[in-house]
């Protein structure tokens with residue numbers, strides 16, 4: 161088709177992973193992304209990075225946050241996005257507290273990583289119009305929510321952005337194969353998760369198999385979430401930030 165919309169470099173498909181919380185398992189996870197030339201978006205809580213904050217997962221495993229010293233070099237080449245300052249249940253907060261959680265995290269991450277931070281991923285799954293308005297007011301370009309799209313179609317509501325599928329989903333392989341086979345215009349496949357799940361559920365081989373399969377298809381371009389959002393905005397002539 162003459163007028164088919166494309167991603168950069170004439171590509172028809174893009175792949176991204178968006179992972180939350182900035183945990184120690186991201187060291188292994190980022191190494192895998194780098195091995196296959198893929199790109200991630202890492203959603204961090206800057207208020208929990210000072211002292212390798214830790215908590216006990218229901219599986220009994222202790223999950224540790226990455227320190228600032230480890231995180232800054234690790235995520236080179238990948239997107240850093242906000243996930244609030246301290247990972248609160250946002251529906252319990254006043255508007256002023258929500259704005260602080262968003263704006264302090266953004267400012268901290270921009271300072272730590274020395275770059276602009278425009279993405280936001282909602283902690284837990286509490287989201288509302290009130291929170292969305294705070295996200296918009298705080299200068300973000302998109303908000304990734306906790307629901308899956310289970311679709312490869314570009315998201316059109318950037319402040320209710322859904323990734324395709326959670327990485328522990330039993331249909332992950334099936335969706336990956338469907339993505340490789342689809343010829344739909346501007347197909348996006350975006351996997352969401354926390355890398356500690358890969359330890360807890362012993363899914364490292366499974367995710368590596370997916371990465372190997374994606375990387376073998378040269379029509380698939382690895383992009384970060386913000387790169388995808390900004391490209392979609394430019395295609396639709398919407399340059400509003």
Ligand SMILES: [Zn+2]
Pocket residue numbers: 180181243247283284
């Ligand atoms: Zn989280």
